[in-house]
Amino acid sequence: MRGKRLFIAVFLIPGLLLYALFVVSPYAQAFQISGTDWSGLSPSYEFIGLENFRRLVGDGYFWNALRHNGLLLVLLPVATILLGLFFASMISVGGRADRVGVHGVRGAGFYRVVYFFPQVLSVAIIGVLWKEMYAPHTGMINGLLRGVGLDGLAVAWLGDPRFAFWCVLTVLIWMNVGFYVVLFSAAMQSIPRDLYEAALLDGATRLTTLVRITVPLVWDTIQVAWVYLAIVAIDGFAIVQIITDGGPSSSSDVVGLRLYKTAFADGQFGYASAIGVAMFFLTLTVAAMFLRVTRRDRVEL
Amino acid sequence: MSSAISRRGLLQGAAGVAAASALGGCAMGGADDDGTTPDAKGSTSADNPLGVKEDAPLEVVIFNGGFGEEYAKAHEAMYEQRHPQAHVKHSATQQIAETLQPRFVAGDPPDVVNNSGGSQIDFNGLVSQGALTDLGELLDAPSLDDPAKKVRDTLLPGIVDVGSYDGTFLSLNYAYSAYGIWYSQKLFDAKGWEYPKTWDQMIALCRTIKAAGIAPWTYPGVHARYLSWAILASAGKLGGLDVIKAIDNLEPNAWKHDAVKTAAEAYYQLAVDGFLQPGAEGMDHIQSQTEWCRGHAAFLSNGSWLENEQKSVTPPDFRMAVAPTPSLTTSDTMPYEAFRGTGSEPFIVPAKAKNVRGGLEYLRIMLSQKGAADFTRKVSSLTAVQGASAGIPLGPGLTSVTKLIDASKGSAFTWLYSSYYRKLERERVNAASLELFTKRITAAQWCDKVQKSADEFAKDPAIKKYKRA
Numbered sequence: 001m002r003g004k005r006l007f008i009a010v011f012l013i014p015g016l017l018l019y020a021l022f023v024v025s026p027y028a029q030a031f032q033i034s035g036t037d038w039s040g041l042s043p044s045y046e047f048i049g050l051e052n053f054r055r056l057v058g059d060g061y062f063w064n065a066l067r068h069n070g071l072l073l074v075l076l077p078v079a080t081i082l083l084g085l086f087f088a089s090m091i092s093v094g095g096r097a098d099r100v101g102v103h104g105v106r107g108a109g110f111y112r113v114v115y116f117f118p119q120v121l122s123v124a125i126i127g128v129l130w131k132e133m134y135a136p137h138t139g140m141i142n143g144l145l146r147g148v149g150l151d152g153l154a155v156a157w158l159g160d161p162r163f164a165f166w167c168v169l170t171v172l173i174w175m176n177v178g179f180y181v182v183l184f185s186a187a188m189q190s191i192p193r194d195l196y197e198a199a200l201l202d203g204a205t206r207l208t209t210l211v212r213i214t215v216p217l218v219w220d221t222i223q224v225a226w227v228y229l230a231i232v233a234i235d236g237f238a239i240v241q242i243i244t245d246g247g248p249s250s251s252s253d254v255v256g257l258r259l260y261k262t263a264f265a266d267g268q269f270g271y272a273s274a275i276g277v278a279m280f281f282l283t284l285t286v287a288a289m290f291l292r293v294t295r296r297d298r299v300e301l
Numbered sequence: 302m303s304s305a306i307s308r309r310g311l312l313q314g315a316a317g318v319a320a321a322s323a324l325g326g327c328a329m330g331g332a333d334d335d336g337t338t339p340d341a342k343g344s345t346s347a348d349n350p351l352g353v354k355e356d357a358p359l360e361v362v363i364f365n366g367g368f369g370e371e372y373a374k375a376h377e378a379m380y381e382q383r384h385p386q387a388h389v390k391h392s393a394t395q396q397i398a399e400t401l402q403p404r405f406v407a408g409d410p411p412d413v414v415n416n417s418g419g420s421q422i423d424f425n426g427l428v429s430q431g432a433l434t435d436l437g438e439l440l441d442a443p444s445l446d447d448p449a450k451k452v453r454d455t456l457l458p459g460i461v462d463v464g465s466y467d468g469t470f471l472s473l474n475y476a477y478s479a480y481g482i483w484y485s486q487k488l489f490d491a492k493g494w495e496y497p498k499t500w501d502q503m504i505a506l507c508r509t510i511k512a513a514g515i516a517p518w519t520y521p522g523v524h525a526r527y528l529s530w531a532i533l534a535s536a537g538k539l540g541g542l543d544v545i546k547a548i549d550n551l552e553p554n555a556w557k558h559d560a561v562k563t564a565a566e567a568y569y570q571l572a573v574d575g576f577l578q579p580g581a582e583g584m585d586h587i588q589s590q591t592e593w594c595r596g597h598a599a600f601l602s603n604g605s606w607l608e609n610e611q612k613s614v615t616p617p618d619f620r621m622a623v624a625p626t627p628s629l630t631t632s633d634t635m636p637y638e639a640f641r642g643t644g645s646e647p648f649i650v651p652a653k654a655k656n657v658r659g660g661l662e663y664l665r666i667m668l669s670q671k672g673a674a675d676f677t678r679k680v681s682s683l684t685a686v687q688g689a690s691a692g693i694p695l696g697p698g699l700t701s702v703t704k705l706i707d708a709s710k711g712s713a714f715t716w717l718y719s720s721y722y723r724k725l726e727r728e729r730v731n732a733a734s735l736e737l738f739t740k741r742i743t744a745a746q747w748c749d750k751v752q753k754s755a756d757e758f759a760k761d762p763a764i765k766k767y768k769r770a
Contacts, residue, residue, distance in 0.1 A: 038329055041405045042430040135588055136580030156583025159522035249732040264398045266724055267426025
């Protein structure tokens, strides 16, 4: 008995120690720092209680950034999951049933690889790539628009506060969808083929099959995807920082970027930590909420 | 001791360790060690006026940006030559704040920091925390080339001002940047155009340029503050330096001064008349500068690092040239030749550096004729040192800058609000300027908007205020 316990402990303790040191302790410290006016350049600071949070409530730039995170939170998971489900079902079960049974559309293997491509690129590369794609004169998007005679639509995408946020959202969807195509495809592989064949025999269309059979049977996966995407939406820092840096006129700002700038550009680590603490509770609430809302009885196969 | 580890015991133990490590690895550093830094100090002599300890190692951190890091290695070699027993540790990064912030907290900063670039450590924070060494001693030390001449007297005018906070000289801006309106001499010669000295002539020329199928102006929409430099320079020339000082001192209604308003209206006119390159609002500085180098636009508001930055895309016979902002009226307070000229590329010696003496000595070596000339040769930029570029073959852009400086006869000026309150320029003026140049707001609204932001900064107790005398 003792040997077994020791054996388990040997495996557990290093991991727990690392976790405590690099995850738990910074979190705990963020709470402590958020109650100070620490500037991040010297060991001296003063406790100012909830002053940072009071300031946060009245900070228009913070609320503006939070609003964008809110929009991302609503739009990014929905768009990504819908697109992911659509692509995955086309790849896995979208083809016509024939002698070999239910299978994907022609070239499914090719699409599977292509969709996964953005996932292989680092976030920095994706950001720089899209920044150049959106460039007003040299960018590919305006080049295409001009090529087909739509010169009027070739605007300065990232220079216009009406479009900048939507440009960033598009990139976020583009870079995330591939992963969920693979995730959903994998989940769909575990659905017995005869279910589809039976549905087809009953005359179900592709859409009905997707809504009535595929979605309920991969619901667990969708639920996980939802939480992951919500976390991506609440963050969004890297892509925004590279593509627009929050501009123009804070029209694509997100809370993560505000936090970063408050800490490293303004040297207000106390206030930045308060933003971090607010984010922490926000992320936690959203994750719990999503899990609750999407809870359904598991379908037993 | 037959203590089997119970699950509860294990968890308790783990929690305890977590708590202990939370305390041990605190990001905010230990107790303040009441500032008694073990500063290495040797005896002073004529050859060693700053009292460098001969065998004390020196650590230098360089911002690896437009100027690269090679120039610093040459300065470090000069240091090691003067102090053969000392070893210089060199490193370079683009992430100055991210890399060095924890070391400032731990009380273990490098001896010399080139605090520059996009992630510069905010000077407001550094100064208010007392993290910087007073470089006054360096100014009063004899210069390396001529012991009878103080370092202070070898610097270009304005260098001490721009590095001083409430009268204490804390940051040495090593490079000298001239700001103005840039154009291609080749294009202008070919078309028979001449750079306009007044705003009316500018508008007239813009009309001609536009008729020739070239956009008169371009600007980086992402960094629209580049064009705000032209507005402020024009406002300063129109209304005098006091207009600029009021802005630096965050005085009420400083940005609503008539001179600022007139200047903003003048540049707003460029947007209204369609003289700004369409699409420029979506470009960053590299994209807009490249458009300009390709001859798609005639004018560009920029600083003298432009030539070096555009080296790889500038056509060989482009002949870039710089000129002061045109005078807005015939009764401007400053002459047409006045321009914004100031130090850039700040170097600091942290107060808690282990080798403060060595840091000061390093800066003294940088400011020698040899060190400065070497910098100019390597990175095509002027330095804060008078006459150090003499005899060095300069590119057309930099030659034009030296002519600009000579013609100004000491009337160069600058503002300091952008180094006192970095965010005010980088975020607020930047955002408002883009709105101005895309005609979403008028010149008067631009003044109001920036004033409102300046008022916010003036009221914010978290921001230390500086007074420009």
